[in-house]
Amino acid sequence: MFRLCTREKIxxxxxxxxxxxxxxxxxxxxxxxxxxTASRIMKRLKELGLVEPVIINGSPKYRLTEKGRKxxxxxxxxxxxxxxxx
Numbered sequence: 001m002f003r004l005c006t007r008e009k010i011x012x013x014x015x016x017x018x019x020x021x022x023x024x025x026x027x028x029x030x031x032x033x034x035x036x037t038a039s040r041i042m043k044r045l046k047e048l049g050l051v052e053p054v055i056i057n058g059s060p061k062y063r064l065t066e067k068g069r070k071x072x073x074x075x076x077x078x079x080x081x082x083x084x085x086x
Contacts, residue, residue: 009032009037010045011075013032013038014064014068017051017062018076021063022062024039024042045062049067050065050068
């Protein structure tokens with residue numbers, strides 16, 4: 001599905017967007033993913049209907065759609081189960 005991006009990076013982006021809308025520069029500045037990786041991930045997440053572009057305070061950002069929020073919540077639940085087993 002994501003040949004050039006690791007699953008972990010994609011999950012990191014989804015979880016970051018769950019907290020707040022961001023653009024690819026925000027993702028890069030915060031050390032979540034590099035610029036070209038961020039662009040590829042956002043493009044694919046948009047194709048899957050997990051993110052949508054929005055303008056916030058005049059700045060283009062991406063936010064999770066309802067479907068994207070559900071995916072993020074499932075990821076968080078999964079991590080809680082895994083971390084609970086330690």
